[in-house]
Amino acid sequence: MEPRTEAIYNKNIAITALVGILAALLLAFREGVFSPVPIYGSLIFIVIMFVGHFLTNHLFPKQDPALFILCCFICQLGLVMLYRIDPESAAKQLIWFGIGCLLYFISSFVCRTWIEIKVGPFIFFLVTFVLLASPLIFGVERYGSKSWISFGNFLFQPSELAKITFSLFLADTLKEHKIEDSIKFFGQIFVVLGLLAFARDLGGAMLFYFAALIIIFAATSRLDLTVLGLIGAVVAGLLGYQFFGHVRVRTKAWLNPWEDVPGKGYQIVQSLFAIAEGGFFGTGLGLGRPDYIPAVTTDFIFSAFFEEFGFLGASALIVVYFLLIYRGIKISLTIENSFLCLSGLGITVFFGIQIFTIIGGVIKLIPMTGVTLPFMSYGGSSMVMSFISLGILNGIIMRALGGEADG
16 A cells, blocks of 8 residues: 555544544533543544554555445444443444454455355355245244344344355356356245245345345346346335235335324334434434434434434435445456456445435335444444455455455
8 A cells, every 4th residue: 555545544544533532522421420431432442443454454455444444433423322322232332343343354364365265156045045044943033023043142133144145146146247047046036035035024135135136237237137126126015015014014104104103103203303303413412312213223323313413414424334335336346357346246235225225214215124224223243244244345355456465
């Protein structure tokens, strides 16, 4: 990395640390009595972030440092809001952040070294199948879907890891820019979607479906498949409305939440109230009422952030997410190897659809689907797998630039 470029990234991560310290100072005096806990948490976060940044820069000189900086900035905002809402959740999330940073480093190294091992698309499909089928056999139901596996007090969502293996499956199958066996390929995709539907994880099914549709179009440029896919999405939506009661509830709450404010429309109405209360500049950190919003640490954390940071803060957060997606697309476009290109695109597409879905849901642009906001919502599975996904993306660019010889 050129010294001037490295200096720019160092300034950016220093600004990220400064934002965290200022937020921690505000939270320290939030109750009227000084509490050092948020400052301690901020310092731990900064140490992890700086160690991760300088260690990866030293060992991986051909990496993309922007990926780590951008996700750390988002994580920091998420931790600030989580401490504001529930300090215990923030402490757990900080631990997951540390684990995520470590796995980011490991996945970058592994991907840089072994991403092109010839295992074949069927192995990727088989791993995806096992991951999505396991909750149906061993899982527990949570938030209306049986997509979680419990290990004591720890809950793991296998579909988060399945997003990665499914992206690799699509990339390996389509690396020749054509579909060799249409019946087998689309049959495998429908099996994946069927497992998600059986688990009643319709938000996850939507993510996998549209990710597959976008990657197929990017690899083959076949407009006919895209049109048929969009028609299929409409048909699937109608069938979901017909056969799944919670889909009808969410659709009705989206169309007219004011019809049943204390009941079906309560979540989205409270989200809209919070956004309206935030206005242009926000109420200020610690001065909002996120406790009025259901599932505020997971599905509706963007609403709480909007209330206290306003339209300006929410817009800035969206820009940061946009930059993260832009970096992923840029990495994909600069790679000549079709497998690496499509793998990076698949990971980026999953991020993009997930971000659009959750933000669009809480502002009533689309119906709520119950997915998490990457790097910001509370949840160990989401945090760790998001870091691993970015690590793979980082490893892909290093592999494409010949980074396996460095370090």
